[in-house]
Amino acid sequence: MLEAINLYKSYPAAGQKGKGTNAVNGVDLVLEDRMTYALVGESGSGKSTLSKMLTGLLPPTSGDVLLDGKSIFSLGRKESRLRFTQMQMVLQDSKSALDPRFTVYDSIAEPIRNLLNVPKQRERQMVAELMNKMELPDSLMNRRPNELSGGQQKRVCIARAISVSPQLVIFDEAMSGLDVIVRKSILELLKRLQEESGFTYLFITHDIDVALYIADHILVMKEGKLVERVCYTGSIECFKHPYSRMLLDSLLPEYLGQNA
Amino acid sequence: MFKKVLCNPQAVIGLVLIAVVLAAAVMAPMLAPHDPEAVDVTRKFAEPGKEYPLGTDQLGRCELSRLLYGARYSIGMSLPTLLVLSVIGLVLGCLSACSGKAVDRIFITVCDIFISFPSLIIAAAVIGVLGNGMQNIVIAIIISMWAWFTRMIRSYAVAEMGRDYILAARISGCSTFQIIVRHLIPNIMSQFLVYVSTGVASAILMVSGFSFLNLGLSAGAAEWGAMLNEARSSLYSHPELLIYPGACILITSAGFNLFGEALRDIIEPEEGQ
Numbered sequence: 183m184l185e186a187i188n189l190y191k192s193y194p195a196a197g198q199k200g201k202g203t204n205a206v207n208g209v210d211l212v213l214e215d216r217m218t219y220a221l222v223g224e225s226g227s228g229k230s231t232l233s234k235m236l237t238g239l240l241p242p243t244s245g246d247v248l249l250d251g252k253s254i255f256s257l258g259r260k261e262s263r264l265r266f267t268q269m270q271m272v273l274q275d276s277k278s279a280l281d282p283r284f285t286v287y288d289s290i291a292e293p294i295r296n297l298l299n300v301p302k303q304r305e306r307q308m309v310a311e312l313m314n315k316m317e318l319p320d321s322l323m324n325r326r327p328n329e330l331s332g333g334q335q336k337r338v339c340i341a342r343a344i345s346v347s348p349q350l351v352i353f354d355e356a357m358s359g360l361d362v363i364v365r366k367s368i369l370e371l372l373k374r375l376q377e378e379s380g381f382t383y384l385f386i387t388h389d390i391d392v393a394l395y396i397a398d399h400i401l402v403m404k405e406g407k408l409v410e411r412v413c414y415t416g417s418i419e420c421f422k423h424p425y426s427r428m429l430l431d432s433l434l435p436e437y438l439g440q441n442a
Numbered sequence: 443m444f445k446k447v448l449c450n451p452q453a454v455i456g457l458v459l460i461a462v463v464l465a466a467a468v469m470a471p472m473l474a475p476h477d478p479e480a481v482d483v484t485r486k487f488a489e490p491g492k493e494y495p496l497g498t499d500q501l502g503r504c505e506l507s508r509l510l511y512g513a514r515y516s517i518g519m520s521l522p523t524l525l526v527l528s529v530i531g532l533v534l535g536c537l538s539a540c541s542g543k544a545v546d547r548i549f550i551t552v553c554d555i556f557i558s559f560p561s562l563i564i565a566a567a568v569i570g571v572l573g574n575g576m577q578n579i580v581i582a583i584i585i586s587m588w589a590w591f592t593r594m595i596r597s598y599a600v601a602e603m604g605r606d607y608i609l610a611a612r613i614s615g616c617s618t619f620q621i622i623v624r625h626l627i628p629n630i631m632s633q634f635l636v637y638v639s640t641g642v643a644s645a646i647l648m649v650s651g652f653s654f655l656n657l658g659l660s661a662g663a664a665e666w667g668a669m670l671n672e673a674r675s676s677l678y679s680h681p682e683l684l685i686y687p688g689a690c691i692l693i694t695s696a697g698f699n700l701f702g703e704a705l706r707d708i709i710e711p712e713e714g715q
Contacts, residue, residue: 239612263615271613278606283628296615342614 184236184269184350184382186211189245191231191406205231206242207406213382215349220385220393222429223403229386232403233354236384237271238262267297270343274355276335280327286313287323290341297346312341315375333364340368344375350382357385357392369396390429394418402426446708453704459697463690467513476504478511478664487680499669499683500676501662508664509690515576515653515665516694520645523580527591527645528638530584535595536622539603549596553589561586561648562655569657579658583648587641594637598630632709639702643695650691666690 189209192202205228213219223229234240236247238254247254254265270293273279280289290309294300300308313320316337327335336356343351357365373396376383387393393400394414402410402423410423418430447453466473475495482502490497496505538549565582572578602608603626611621650667653659659668666687673683 237613239609263617266613266615273606273610275606279610281607281611281625281629292611292616293614296620339610342610346615 183215183250184211184213185248185251186232186236187246187248189232189235189247190243191228191235191240192243204406206235209245209403209406209408211236211401211408213350213384215382216376216380217399218376218383218385218397219399219401220387220397221401221403222387222390222393224388224429227403228406229388229403230354233271233352233384233386237269237352238265239271264297266293266348267346268348269350269352270346270348271352271354272336272339272343272356274358276332276339276356277327279339280335282327285324285326286318286330286338289327289338290345293342293346308345312345315344316341317371332360333368336360336364336368337371340372344379344381347379348381350384352384352386354386355388357387358389365392372396391433402429443708447705450704450708452700453708456697456699456701456704459693460701463513463694463697464517466510467517470507470510470514474504474507474510476507478503478507479662480504487676496686497682499673500680503664505683505686508669509666509686511664512666512669512687512690513694515659515663516646516649516691519576519580519583519649520642523583523587523645524638524642526580526584527587527641528634530588531591531595532627532634534588534592536599536626538592538596539599540618540622540626546596549592553593553596556586556589557593559586562651565648565652565657569652574658574660576659579649579652582652582658583645586648587645591637591641595630595634598633599626602626602629633706636702636706636709639698639705641702643698643702646691646695646698650687 186209189206189211190204191206192204194202207228209232221229221232231240235242238247238257241255249265249268254262257265284292287309290312291305294305294308309323310320313323318334318337318341322330322334327338330338339356340351357369360368369392372383375381383396385392385397398414400410400412400414400421401408402412402421402425404425410421410426412420412426414420421427421430447457475493480503482498485494485498485502486500488494488498488502494504494506496509499505499508534549538546541549561583564586565579568582568585569578572581608621608625611625616624650665650670653663653665653667654671656668656671659665662668669687670684670691673680673687676683
């Protein structure tokens with residue numbers, strides 16, 4: 183379970199000492215195991231800053247993040263690295279998230295080598311299983327990122343993230359930029375993986391349709407604050423906040439018709 | 443990559459010039475018709491002929507032999523210098539880029555202080571303190587150029603550190619050392635090699651420049667810069683004695699510069715893909 187307590191992050195304004203912009207403004211959040219959450223909001227609402235703080239990649243100005251009751255900002259150097267066995271992140275741009283000089287095998291094997299102490303043979307077996315799970319053909323194993331399609335790059339990034347069997351996987355705008363067919367097939371695959379392995383997902387997205395499709399809890403963020411938390415059961419009527427309604431209004435009418 | 447180098451005329455010309463100079467340096471003892479330091483004043487300013495293909499200088503030394511041995515000085519001093527500079531630049535540049543803002547600021551300030559001193563002043567000071575000698579010239583060049591290398595490599599590293607795959611490596615559990623060795627250095631290597639290959643030309647010019655000013659090498663050494671200096675006295679009577687070593691310096695530095703710049707043209711579009 184991941185818990186965010188009163189998180190604040192402010193960035194200093196250029197040239198104005200003491201003044202700053204609050205990117206995240208007092209966020210409290212609990213992510214229960216085996217659930218799928220979506221954090222939606224427009225660009226600049228503080229979603230990515232929040233996701234970086236949740237993974238401990240960015241220290242908050244104030245507040246804390248607890249992973250199974252332990253603050254992730256007070257861990258020692260080794261423990262701090264090992265927290266990534268429990269939480270992983272899939273970044274937005276898969277092409278630039280893969281080292282251009284690494285093969286698919288090396289990219290997927292990297293967290294296994296760094297975080298799990300397994301023999302070489304087991305590592306090979308794990309990578310082959312992950313590629314199989316992600317529906318990536320074995321022939322891609324020695325390819326480099328520039329030889330893969332956008333969908334394949336995304337699958338490699340997801341395979342890398344789930345290679346250490348983390349409790350929580352955060353997708354930071356990871357579904358944007360994919361064509362709708364590839365996006366749907368990846369979302370389906372993620373649903374299946376969750377049923378098999380019991381991951382908790384947090385989707386950071388500005389596409390509310392992705393949130394409605396996959397999440398069972400939707401958190402709406404505006405100007406650094408969570409303005410609405412909805413346990414989504416298939417009807418958009420549960421969204422009450424005017425900002426949430428505005429985001430929903432951006433959907434195509436036929437989509438709304440299906441969900442109303 | 444190798445194919446692209448061979449298809450680029452500028453790179454091929456650069457490589458041919460470098461190969462010629464390297465061959466001259468390696469095979470100097472076999473190719474040189476005479477001992478480059480053997481003085482024979484009875485044959486001073488001899489015309490080019492069968493015995494002395496490029497004639498002799500003001501002390502009757504074989505000009506061709508001196509030019510061939512001169513390549514040994516230029517290559518033999520500039521390549522080890524570049525090797526040391528590369529190691530210093532890579533270590534300090536990557537450390538600076540990966541450390542916190544305060545440490546990075548200190549690195550930049552120290553580099554800026556060293557860059558602000560003209561290299562000639564540093565060389566004069568180092569040779570003044572340590573005395574003449576090939577290794578002292580190398581030390582002088584390293585002291586005057588390390589900050590340039592560090593700054594340049596730091597700028598490559600900073601740009602690379604902002605890329606998502608570095609963040610992904612952190613999430614994959616890499617330590618800072620692993621990030622530098624596995625991800626950062628291999629990814630800046632191509633830009634770094636371009637910088638080094640053009641840096642060889644500057645080092646050769648510095649070696650020749652210092653010996654032209656009598657800084658570093660002992661009198662009479664068959665070094666192109668020193669040969670230029672000695673030939674100054676006979677500028678009007680035997681201008682060819684200035685032209686030969688000058689042309690050698692030009693060919694060598696042009697070779698490395700042409701190759702380095704062609705390499706950049708080849709690598710940069712590749713990086714952008």
